[in-house]
Amino acid sequence: MATQEQCQVLDQTQVGPRYFKLTLKSLYISTNAEPGQFVNVRVDSGTEPLLRRPISLHKINREDQTFELLYEVLGQGTELLSKVIIGSKLDVLGPLGSGFKFDPEKKIAILVGGGMGVAPLLPLAQQLKTLGGRAVYALAGARDKSCLLCETDFAELANEKVVATDDGSHGRRGYVSDLLLDLLNNTVEARHYPQTTIYACGPKGMLKAVAEIALQRQIDCQVSLEEKMACGVGACLGCAVMTTGGYKTVCKDGPVFNAREISW
Ligand SMILES: Cc1cc2nc3c(=O)[nH]c(=O)nc-3n(C[C@H](O)[C@H](O)[C@H](O)COP(=O)(O)OP(=O)(O)OC[C@H]3O[C@@H](n4cnc5c(N)ncnc54)[C@H](O)[C@@H]3O)c2cc1C
Ligand code: FES
Structure with missing residues (x-):
């Protein structure tokens, strides 16, 4: 309420x-x-x-x-x-809205934030730390060093934090989705995929790339979407997105959705 x-x-x-x-x-x-x-x-x-x-x-x-x-x-x-x-x-x-979900069976959490998308991932990292019993990886990407936010906070809350900038001015050069691929190829092995959840927030293109990586590997993936809003409570349908179950509102049914649900 x-x-x-x-x-x-x-x-x-x-x-x-x-x-x-x-x-x-x-x-x-x-x-x-x-x-x-x-x-x-x-x-x-x-x-x-x-x-x-x-x-x-x-x-x-x-x-x-x-x-x-x-x-x-x-x-x-x-x-x-x-x-x-x-x-x-x-x-x-x-x-x-409806926030991130926690499955007690999932022991690995990968947080993927692009630009301002890191904003809702910080309280998630805090909650995962409080719940305990999980390995938490925080991946953050931004256009350049001046746009990279919350690095210190994620370093405190996550087991491992890796950052990337598009222009290479801080951290790795490239996209945050490249960091995700690296992590999945080199650290979180395929045998751990069933116990893994990817939580992502950022621009639509980034979310689509992350969702594709997750879906190919059958990894549980929750994405936080952004749409222009009016009422914010599900009444005007101004923020509707197409899902496998028909149109849903980002403000009430989301902003967090299962990546499988979204018609990318
Ligand atoms: C669920 C949700 C959570 C959000 N959380 C944050 C947050 O934590 N921090 C934050 O900085 N912003 C967040 N946003 C985006 C924020 O709402 C917009 O940036 C803001 O409404 C822009 O208002 P404005 O009047 O300054 O800009 P406007 O004059 O309305 O727009 C300026 C520019 O921003 C673009 N824009 C406006 N709203 C959005 C949007 N929702 N998505 C993408 N582009 C948009 C417009 O197309 C335009 O190019 C969130 C949006 C949603 C839907
Ligand atoms: S903003 Fe009105 S239904 Fe979402």
Whole structure:
């Protein structure tokens, strides 16, 4: 169940050229949110922009009753969000959507994040660490060094962390899907595939490549999709995607789907 709440802004920090971290206070959202879910934020009290903006839950801190968002300034909505000051209140609807699933039989988790796609994978890494009994590999890719996020956080939470940049300015040169192939060819052997889950979030092209790798090897794969949204609660069908079971909404049925379900 989601709530609509005026959440106090506890912190707003710029963490990169166009990247910001926003910390908000909410007992309800911090208590009820699960990794992979998101909040729909009204970035301005006026009518421009009219629509809320969906942002993934990046950190969920139940003890402090806070949650954190990591976002990139792309257009009007996120620009306004970046101007929100500490101490003010933001109108937030959440937690929304269906997040990542955990299968106790799966002892290996491979997290694959492209660009801002790392945002929802961090609380997942935290939860997997808390659950214990699993080997967690974190693979992160970005255009260049300045766009690579959360490297230190993943180093703390995962058993192994590997990064790649398209231009080779940090980590390996290439795509994050190349890192996945490497890991599957050299570390997680085929006999472990039945106990492995791949969790991926990032641009559609990257998700398609990851899904193909997983499907070829029959590895369980969950992907977090992004679509432009309006209502955020399954009412307007504006975010519908075609699946093997017909159209489904990213905001309510997702954003996390089994990669097999998606008509890529
Ligand atoms: C479930 C979900 C979780 C998300 N989590 C995060 C997050 O954690 N951090 C983050 O930075 N962003 C996240 N996004 C994307 C974020 O919602 C958009 O970047 C934001 O709405 C852009 O609003 P804007 O007004 O700044 O830009 P707009 O003016 O609306 O658009 C600017 C540019 O961004 C593109 N764009 C806008 N929305 C999307 C989208 N949903 N997917 C792909 N391209 C888009 C537009 O096509 C346009 O080129 C998420 C989206 C979804 C659906
Ligand atoms: S945004 Fe309205 S149904 Fe998803």
